[in-house]
Amino acid sequence: MELHPIHNEAELKAAKAEIARLWNAESDEDVQRLADWAELVDVFEARLIKSARGVDPVAVIQAEMDMNGRSRADLAAVVGQSRATEILNRKRPLTLSMIRAIHRAWDIPADMLIDEYETA
Incomplete structure (x- = not known):
């Protein structure tokens, strides 16, 4: 799966599936992809939480x-x-x-x- 910013819940779900697939990665390339996907998920979730301010x-x-x-x-x-x-x-x-x-x-x-x- 090609790295790209996450824009919606479907992409978030796909990104988390990719993280799960890469979780036990051994190659340097796969370890870096795992870190990159994790960062993209963190950015998306932080944006969601920030936009949720003011919500009950x-x-x-x-x-x-x-x-x-x-x-x-x-x-x-x-x-x-x-x-x-x-x-x-x-x-x-x-x-x-x-x-x-x-x-x-x-x-x-x-x-x-x-x-x-x-x-x-």
């Missing part, structure tokens, strides 16, 4: 889950099963301890999780 925290969590193949169970491992369900269903606001835990576990900037949002 639940949307940020859901975007993180979608981009990185995370599930409700993965969120539950960070904040607890019932809390994960309540957060994603907008029945409970994030607490400071939840924000810290999600920030540490998933490397989401904490400032993207602190805004208030409507709860059901």
Whole structure:
């Protein structure tokens, strides 16, 4: 696959597949391609996160889950099963301890999780 900037989710998925294919690369050329693809993915994901500023925290969590193949169970491992369900269903606001835990576990900037949002 030829290196190119990533512009959308389909290209992101293809880039991640290429990274997986190159993961155990041994040749210098393949190792460099792996590093280049990883950098392109990082740039695209950073751009997505930067554009997500001002979006409510639940949307940020859901975007993180979608981009990185995370599930409700993965969120539950960070904040607890019932809390994960309540957060994603907008029945409970994030607490400071939840924000810290999600920030540490998933490397989401904490400032993207602190805004208030409507709860059901």
